[in-house]
Amino acid sequence: MAKARRGRKPVRRARDPDAGGGTREHWRADGAPKSQYGSADEANRYALQVRLEDGVDLDPYTCSICGHWHLGNRRD
Secondary structure, eight states: OOOOOOSOOOOOOOOOTTSTTOOTTTBOTTSSBOOOBSSHHHHHHHHHHHHHHHOOOEEEEEOTTTSSEEEEEOOO
């Protein structure tokens, strides 16, 4: 019987931006996909919640890769 590894989490590698159309609009810095929202209204509600709770301004946008809505840092 193989011994189970304990205490180590798998390391996520950042996604290669040249693979699969991968701009940062769909992928987080840690390589995981960003959270998806089904509508602009849903994304705006969550952005408002984050602003009220954490003071972080996020902008919703439509992703050209998956077609869903994501939140990104505000670009002034």
